[in-house]
Amino acid sequence: MFTLIKGAELYSPACQGKQDVLFADGRILAVGDLQAPEGYATEVIDGTNKRLLPGLIDGHVHIIGGGGEGGYRTRTPELQLSDAFGSGITTVVGVIGTDGASRTMAELIVKARALEEEGLTCYAHVGNYHIPVRTVTGKIEDDLLLIDRIIGVGEVAISDHRSSQPSFQDLAKVASEARIGGMLSGKAGIVNVHIGDGQEGLSPLLEVVEKTELPMSSFYPTHINRTENLFTEGLTFAKNGGVIDFTASTVPEFLADGEVKAPRAVRRALEAGVSPAAMTMTSDGQGSLPSFDASGQFSGLKVARVSALYEAVKEAILEEGADPESVLRTVTTTPANTLKLPAKGAVETNKDADLVLVDQDWEIDSVWAKGRRVVAEKTSVVKGTFETP
Template identity: 40%
Template sequence: MFKLLKNGHCFAPDDMGIKDILLANDKICDIKEEILAANLWDVEVIDCQHCLVCPGIIDQHVHITGGGGEQGPISRIPEIMFSKIVEAGVTTVVGVLGFDSITRSIAGLLAKARGLEAEGITTYIYTGSYGSPTETLTGRVLTDIALLDKVIGVGEIAIADYRSNHPSLQDLRTLASEANAGGMLGAKAGVLHLHVGDGEEGLQSLFRLVEESDFPINMFVPTHINRNATLFDQGIEFLKRGGQIDLTAGETKGYSVAKALAMLVAQGINLEKVTVSSDGNGSASNEGGISNIGQLFNDIRACVLENNLQLSMVIKTVTLNPARILKLYPQKGCLLPGSDADILVLKENDLSIYRLIARGQVVVEDQKAVKKGKYEN
């Protein structure tokens, strides 16, 4: 019933110093300098001495049903497995459909999300796909968001990409209207999650949309912003206007996550509206042709170990910041009494995963999944 994490250096994600954390079933119920196991019944004690204790990672851009398809049927990427997600330190995932809305569907995305949640993590999805009019389950973005519990926004809608159908400003305005209204009616984030390609237009259509409408700027989440220097500069401008941006892990042609965050910090930009996601299980230009969800965790480690950025600042880009943008805070993205028991415990010396707890259950020990999905060996 109870789990007691003893003597860990807690980042909630702000630095709290050495604390004990008491979990009851799937919730955090207490955080103190000392909690005595002798006062508890049916308690499992986890020694976290010489460890850093953080919220579980929120990955807001994962192709859970598989991405790809751009090179024909053989390039369709299989569904992601539960163990791959948790071994990446991820306890909450948001599924996206992406380019292929012919052999994939919102119904399949929703079913996969429900399956992963039954296996032990928290899941949400975006309705929609690259195109516009975009894919939905109920026939409208608005009703998908308002009525389907797992749908928290629309995306990834592609702009500045030859694979998109180049949505007009009116198309984007309609999508934003539907997402905004659906979010209001369903008490959801109602975000418009935008895939931004390498096209020359970059973020220009988003700038025009914000300038020529009254939509709240914080409902727009443009991703892949670190894919080239010009787009990154536009992302900085969007931040300065009050917007938010999402960086993609594993970027090799533009700026790495560590480089991009270091550049933002050097310019004195507050990172509270900057997030990082993996694009996991989507198509990639690497040898395997698949984006590795684990690259997100690798990039976060590199920010601290190789670029000397503060862990409390970097970890927010994959915990507190996405939780606030997606309106999951304080249930997710933090270590607070009453929050979900999603906890990432890292070894202090090398930031490798010592334990990962998802919804109160230990799912990873010493970097290996101790719980696997229904159809995993």
């Protein structure tokens, strides 16, 4: 079965005006002024007065759940398939956070494979907040080389009271092993770094770059919008060759404490001259959003949602007035390039048919994941194995 979307305004993510897109067997076959192939069954979708976007890439999701900072009952639930699809997300990268004891790499890889079987493209990073990294094979390089789902390391925590307080040598060794593993496997080989609100900020990463031959691109720091100071530091990091990540999920308490909301962070970064090729947004979905009192004691928790990612995209465009092409790059081409996912991030011939059709208000109408329609007329039509139909 061929599918032909006709007459939509195409953002690939660069705006290309009205274009038709033909796809089958999970791949995009042609883009342009097209007609249905003669002699073949073809579903034709009317894209009039709609926009067609690449499927979103969410590079930071706690697919097996996270949390636990407030005890056993505060462990957050795992990702549900329809939550991702309903938010226009067709590719995710799974991570483990604070809890590297009961949340294991075996669980993470099995969940990634389960989501793949259900139609969502899913990769993973090896490790969690703490160093030494808990690998599967015993070596970071071997995990990257031998396990197809693993594309990097993380999220390793710094500048946070929940981190393992890694030394310069610790960070340099992990980054070196990740880089070598990436080179050998043809994968990203990056270190996804959780940046807390501590005073050190990005300085541990900058020290590694300054004192070793490792490039700034070895690190992919997230939560850069956590504080105003960290945001400012992150802009410099991005302008000097790094890629930074803004977290879309938040709560009023975080914003009151000085967090820069992700849509505003994107707009301000663009205005400051940061290229959209140097920044991404992710949801931190299923992660915990914990609160701590002045003495560092746990005081409450909410759960981050993957839906925050597309909500941030809309807000950046509609409320912050940021350029749509630039905003879309932060959730499509930039993560695809950063994570070395060549089949993702754009609506082009031979790319995966991961597509999102939205209306004039940027509300999601339909979603295709590798050519399979998973959302139709604003309704999820594909559910996870154990979701209620």
